[in-house]
Amino acid sequence: MDRQRLSSIAHTHHPIAAPIFGVNVNRLLRRADRRPNARILDLGCGEAAWALQALAHYPDGHADGVDTSPYALERAAAAAAVRGLADRLTLHERDARAYVPDGDHDLVMCVGSTHAFGGFTETLELAGRHVNPDGVLLVGEGYWQVPPTPAALAALDAKPEDFTDLAGLVDTAERAGWTPIFAHLSTGAEWDDYEWSWVGSLTEWALDNPGHPDSAGALAVAREHREQWLRGYRDVLGFATLVLRRG
Helix, strand or coil: CCHHHHHHHHCCCCCCCCCCCHHHHHHHHHHHCCCCCCEEEEECCCCCHHHHHHHHHCCCCEEEEEECCHHHHHHHHHHHHHCCCHHHEEEEECCHHHCCCCCCEEEEEEECCHHHHCCHHHHHHHHHHHEEEEEEEEEEEEEECCCCCHHHHHHHCCCHHHCCCHHHHHHHHHHCCEEEEEEEECCHHHHHHHHHHHHHHHHHHHHHCCCCCCHHHHHHHHHHHHHHHHHHHCCCEEEEEEEEEEC
16 A cells, blocks of 8 residues: 555544644644744644644634645645635645745644654754744654663664654754753653554554455554554653744
8 A cells, every 4th residue: 555545544533643632732832822823834744733723723824734645635625624724724745845935934843754854853954944033843753761672673663873862852952053942742641542543543444445455455554563562662762742942
């Protein structure tokens, strides 16, 4: 199955494509504290769950969402229509690295999509270019909660240096000229909800479509992911969402 299609199915029950509960998305957006007519940019937006929620906080604002997945953007457009926000959300099917916006933004978000820029450091630099001088950059990134185990590294296909610990993540942001004004650290319950939703959505699709040529493959991916999570990086990899301002 096409990887983007697979990801879209896997996020059916958890459109916030990160281990974060909706209530904490709202807390983060409140701490971003932009003006009502804020210009918002969501890079690697997926189904634009963050952008749509931001528009609910900024009633006169406008958001642009950028992603390479036509499946995710199709769902984003449908969700915007249902919420009556279609006229305030513009979706762009393109690589976030190549996106050239019309002017600066008050709030730029890249949560769980730093791989689109090549990592956390690169995201701070490249996504940060779209933030106006008084704006906020909201970035979600993984970090090692404990020293990575061989099982975790194998499950994530990662090297120890691919992530820092939490203090190292903050140090990296400050070296790049950004000062954290708030952060949310995803809890174990948030991680479990996200992972079970990912695995369960893909498994349900496969079981509901037994005759589909991709059904067996999707079921195999779900099982493999479940094993990688449960026997690999569970309680090892953390996730931090940082609210950053220039400082």
